[in-house]
Amino acid sequence: MLSWEERRSLVKIANLYYNDGWTQEQIAKKLGVSRPVISKSLQKAREHKIIEIFIKDETVHTVNLEKKLEEHFGLEDAVVVPISGQTPDVVKLSVAQAGAYYLSKNIKKAKKMGISWGTTLEALVQEYPYEMKKNITIFPLEGGLGRKKVEIHSNQLAYELAKRLGGTCSYLYAPAMAESSELRERLMKMDDINAVLQEAATVDIALVGLSNPYVQSTLEDIGYLNQNDLEQLRQLGVVGDMGFRFFDLNGNPVNSSFNKKVIGISLEQLRNIKKVIGVVSGAHKAESVLAALKGNYINVLVLDEQIATELLYASE
């Protein structure tokens, strides 16, 4: 316990230092002591909570969540977007914007970049500013998905993003899912396809979405998965996918019948990319994200407050 005398002195020093902006040297001179005494007094005042430093901003909460996510899952970066009572659509847009911002700040040195597919990434690309950074090539990470909703296909997103960056893009002229494993094999032997996939596996940055195939899934929406398929996936223990590659609770690849038909990079390959940025919105995806994190596929996560909270809660 400090004496009142000492307390008074600490308060005085703290005031001169923090409120009046004096240097420790000046304070020392005024009080006729050496500078280290002032330095130590200030430390003591902090220890005894005579000086308290508050960080006061609405973003404090989400920034704390970010830090916890980074520590807990060994992420390079996490960006948590506040939901503040907004509808899922608005939140999704905010997440996309935050993703676009993050990307634009971190794309500097990248020469090659890959992009997956989906509605979240589509929104991200649309939000991306035109900034004419030459010398970048964007690669699609999977093939196309038929004629519906072309604007969310990997190829299309690669093209749009390249346009905004002033760079170029490659196309993967193949379906994301071949009709048979045999057809896939044949397509994979084609140079145009093979070369692009090889390159896609060696990008500096990959931008991916994540999905939960069972809830509000775009794959189901566009007719790629029917109830039977879903039942099959469920039986195999699938909890999520990234670019048609399904994984289980622990993030291990699940060898479904789809797996042999998919034309796109594998989970293994994805894991080897230095910087994989996952962009996710919607609480129903929490379980899928958790599994992907366990599988170590993701280095950077851009997500909404709600998923962030659930991830941390689930992994207590």
Next chain:
Amino acid sequence: MLSWEERRSLVKIANLYYNDGWTQEQIAKKLGVSRPVISKSLQKAREHKIIEIFIKDETVHTVNLEKKLEEHFGLEDAVVVPISGQTPDVVKLSVAQAGAYYLSKNIKKAKKMGISWGTTLEALVQEYPYEMKKNITIFPLEGGLGRKKVEIHSNQLAYELAKRLGGTCSYLYAPAMAESSELRERLMKMDDINAVLQEAATVDIALVGLSNPYVQSTLEDIGYLNQNDLEQLRQLGVVGDMGFRFFDLNGNPVNSSFNKKVIGISLEQLRNIKKVIGVVSGAHKAESVLAALKGNYINVLVLDEQIATELLYASE
């Protein structure tokens, strides 16, 4: 005004620096920028009051005053803020900070909280840190006061505080003072209004300001009381008010013509709330506070040294 991204980044840096004790160098490395950027960010954060340094200035003198106030008026707690030669504005801010600090340390178990109106409470709310304590609801204790100075209205303060606590709030969609007692009756019969007032009367904690209607009164400033009104109040022996409820020297409610027009909780109801925290600054309010204490409306008092001294002197 700073963008969301920038504020987020400043908060992140401030957190690492002030809470986690990282050096600027370490932070710079982590974020991939040069050290001066961090130095400048911290300066910016200080300028924008994202970082606030609070010096808890308690001396023998103020602690003694607190103890005496507690004993003499049977208070649960008293917090006396030293004036140390500061201007009234600075003192008011210190009182508001102390109030915010006290509240944040004592709000833990509260599920429902009420808040009155006024410039002191506004400052308190602005000083309150964002801390995301879910499961609390804030209720306004009175209606609104016209179009002027909306930021000090009970409704607005309830909203702002709820935002900082991560909780929810109710609104009282009614004027603080109806044009006639007849209109008041009709409004009071409306479910939306009635229900909120009912709830407001059962909060765990109420945060109130006190005023002296005759000196530097905000009520007069915003045109709610004119000279005639004041004369009338004087004749009735009014020495202060809390939330438009006027009381006399002994703290007894005064049945002025206003009383029947006010939409807000009554002094009786206020007295029944377990923990009523009064936050007051400015010597001219000493008499009003004394009366309120006599009326037993207040359990905790946060005030400046000067009022504290006068209260004790007056009640020797």
Next chain:
DNA sequence: AACTATATAGAACATATGTAAAAAAGGAGG
């Protein structure tokens, strides 16, 4: 597309702060 104006980041320097070890001061026991 080229230019200018404006902002921003980084390198290098200047200053301020933190800390270990030596010196001095204070205090207790002989």
Next chain:
DNA sequence: CCTCCTTTTTTACATATGTTCTATATAGTT
């Protein structure tokens, strides 16, 4: 009154921070 021990202060050094000036990037304009 001295000696030894403890505590505090100071000196000198190591680090960390703030600042200026230059280089670079960005935005706006013709």
